[in-house]
Amino acid sequence: MIAIITGASSGIGREIAKILARDYDLVLVARREERLAIFCEEISQTVKRDGTKCRAVAFPCDVSKPEECRRLYEAYAEEPVEILVNGAGLGGFGQIMDVPIEQEMSMLYVNIRALHLLTKYFLRDMIERKHGYILNIASSAAYMPGSPFMAAYYASKSYVLSFSRSIAYEPEVQKSGVYIGTLCPGPVATEFHKIAGFQGNPGGMSPERCAKYAVKKMMRGKKLIIPGLSVKFTYIGSKILPAGVLLWMAKIHQIRKSKKG
């Protein structure tokens, strides 16, 4: 059985791939070909729990392009894809008028459009087979009212959570037994912050810990996965505090985070 992981060249996606390699053959998706090839070689050495070796395939693909998402789907439409992890994603820091529109759009194409397309493509087959898992990576940003300096990113992650949760409760999906879950981590120590344009290193949970928790909860059927106690508190806070207070707190947090060295 196959697990497809987008965003497998680094961070959370890469760590999820390492865990799934114990039980599944893998399709590793990202843009950086060389890095993906090296990781693929490395992960192919994993011996699965059934005693066979993990068969991993590197699938270089820019998911910001819809035709590339389609190409990925068509390559595996006839295969027994058991798991899809939509892990590819990126952030962007800056006040709305300072961020180039092209940069924002390419983020939205990955965070929203690619995740939507791939979920929809693979879900149809999973429903027919009455089996499968789709794990969409959102963020703790998803359940907040928003954040100054990261407006488009927060909105994109709210989309991921709302979209994934809504589908998970649709009758056809529920009847089929297909799992659709959303992972909402707080800060995780990956390349994310550098790519998003933060000057310092905001730190955070290790991607290994985040991935381990996510896979464990996914296998138990948990639909909303929030790793770490402090992030769980922010979730509770988001349900209690007024939006204005949360937005003000988010602004202070972003300013501090951008200055941390």
Ligand SMILES: NC(=O)c1ccc[n+]([C@@H]2O[C@H](COP(=O)([O-])OP(=O)(O)OC[C@H]3O[C@@H](n4cnc5c(N)ncnc54)[C@H](OP(=O)(O)O)[C@@H]3O)[C@@H](O)[C@H]2O)c1
């Ligand atoms: N790190 C955090 O603090 C944090 C917190 C909450 C949520 N998240 C979310 O977690 C997910 C994974 O992020 P991460 O922290 O693991 O960051 P990361 O280390 O930067 O990994 C991002 C991954 O996405 C891939 N990617 C980006 N654009 C792509 C594109 N156009 N086509 C294909 N792949 C693309 C990257 O591969 P290539 O560059 O090789 O294409 C990379 O493998 C993201 O959705 C992020 O929003 C992160």
